[in-house]
Amino acid sequence: MLSKEMEAALNAQIEKEGFASAQYLAMASWAENRGFEGTAQFLYRQSDEERMHMLKLFHYVNDAGGAAISPGVAIPRKDFESFRELFEVILAQEQGVSERINALVSLATEQKDHTTHNFLQWYVAEQLEEESLFRSILDKLKIIGNDGGALYMLDKDLQGNGANKGSKTAP
Numbered sequence: 001m002l003s004k005e006m007e008a009a010l011n012a013q014i015e016k017e018g019f020a021s022a023q024y025l026a027m028a029s030w031a032e033n034r035g036f037e038g039t040a041q042f043l044y045r046q047s048d049e050e051r052m053h054m055l056k057l058f059h060y061v062n063d064a065g066g067a068a069i070s071p072g073v074a075i076p077r078k079d080f081e082s083f084r085e086l087f088e089v090i091l092a093q094e095q096g097v098s099e100r101i102n103a104l105v106s107l108a109t110e111q112k113d114h115t116t117h118n119f120l121q122w123y124v125a126e127q128l129e130e131e132s133l134f135r136s137i138l139d140k141l142k143i144i145g146n147d148g149g150a151l152y153m154l155d156k157d158l159q160g161n162g163a164n165k166g167s168k169t170a171p
């Protein structure tokens with residue numbers, strides 16, 4: 001049985017994952033309207049993944065005797081200065097999520113809530129993957145700079161990238 005504090009903390013995380021899904025969707029639109037077709041497809045997949053993260057938490061809260069709350073949708077950011085800035089925003093967002101997951105794990109430890117602690121390990125692994133993926137994309141963008149041809153290649157690259165991501169850790 002979840003404590004009230006844990007239930008509230010998990011519901012707060014449900015909201016964050018829902019927002020991440022909405023943010024990736026807004027980013028996909030930005031990329032699609034600028035001709036970055038591969039990147040747009042990549043971001044649409046990320047948006048779907050975040051919704052899956054949200055639902056996984058949602059079902060867990062109800063299964064563990066709490067009441068999952070369907071979050072309201074905050075308006076995500078829809079404009080970005082550049083391709084590179086977009087990925088900087090993504091990495092910062094993912095790092096923020098990792099911090100919150102870590103805080104949830106600490107709370108589970110404090111409360112000796114081993115079930116939730118065990119459940120959260122999937123998110124710990126997932127965040128490591130996401131941060132490393134976006135760090136590597138940003139590294140490439142730093143090399144590319146404003147080279148249009150290289151940017152075009154990276155966009156093509158992203159079309160397939162992340163397609164199998166998550167399969168390693170998916171339930």
Ligand SMILES: [Fe+2]
Nearest residue numbers: 017020050053
């Ligand atoms: Fe997530």
Ligand SMILES: [Fe+2]
Nearest residue numbers: 020050094130
């Ligand atoms: Fe994520």
